[in-house]
Amino acid sequence: MPLALLALALAPVDVIDVGPTGAYADIQTAVLAAAEGDVLRIGPGTYDSFAVFGKSLTLVPAGSTFTVEGVVRVQNLGLGQTFTMQGATLKQLHTNYGEERLILGGNVGSVRIEGVRLERLDAEEVGV
Numbered sequence: 001m002p003l004a005l006l007a008l009a010l011a012p013v014d015v016i017d018v019g020p021t022g023a024y025a026d027i028q029t030a031v032l033a034a035a036e037g038d039v040l041r042i043g044p045g046t047y048d049s050f051a052v053f054g055k056s057l058t059l060v061p062a063g064s065t066f067t068v069e070g071v072v073r074v075q076n077l078g079l080g081q082t083f084t085m086q087g088a089t090l091k092q093l094h095t096n097y098g099e100e101r102l103i104l105g106g107n108v109g110s111v112r113i114e115g116v117r118l119e120r121l122d123a124e125e126v127g128v
Contacts, residue, residue, distance in 0.1 A: 019043025061087035077109030
């Protein structure tokens with residue numbers, strides 16, 4: 001195994017709690033602060049859109065599921081990088097312009113989505 005890959009394989013992984021009582025209140029801030037390969041443990045609740053660019057991360061629920069109202073964007077994962085998301089519900093406001101909840105682009109690495117529900121959020125639900 002090349003030395004650079006061995007160093008990555010042995011790199012420590014942190015578990016970062018996200019939510020009202022966690023280290024970060026929102027997913028995007030936690031994503032930006034996380035190091036390559038970290039695990040984000042997402043507390044129950046509803047969170048805004050977030051984006052991951054070129055970073056291996058794992059998002060898991062802390063207990064029950066968590067909800068993202070908006071778009072999850074994963075882009076530019078390099079060879080050997082993996083993004084994993086488990087146990088989430090993704091909701092996007094229904095508009096005439098599209099209903100994307102998950103956008104993937106420019107990834108050479110792997111994206112794993114496990115136990116994730118996709119739902120439509122109607123305008124009446126948010127008072128639009």
